[in-house]
Amino acid sequence: MAGLLQKLRLQPTDVKAAAMWGVAAGTGALYLIQPWDWLRKTFLEKPEPEQK
Template sequence: MAIGSAASGSGLFKFLRPGLRPQSTDITAAATWGVAAAASALWLIQPFDWIKKQFLDKPEPEK
């Protein structure tokens, strides 16, 4: 079973009428809006100092 056929109606969305089943363009649009929302959230919050502190800086050795 191919990945694309599961979403096209033979599996997960089989209970929906064919006109209401999500198409590949719907999934692409949802993914695009998700990326846009994540980029907007990063632009608004700008947690780059926190990310640098958490992942890039090495902790100071305890004395």
């Protein structure tokens, strides 16, 4: 039983691999969806000032 618990212990390489897979999955999702217009409007363009 002790050997089984040692095998299930979380290792730093496991965390690094999970983070890299998460980045890859997020990048792939953005590539498939391609919300470029929304990203540009949200983050890059400045809103026009309101005129009274």
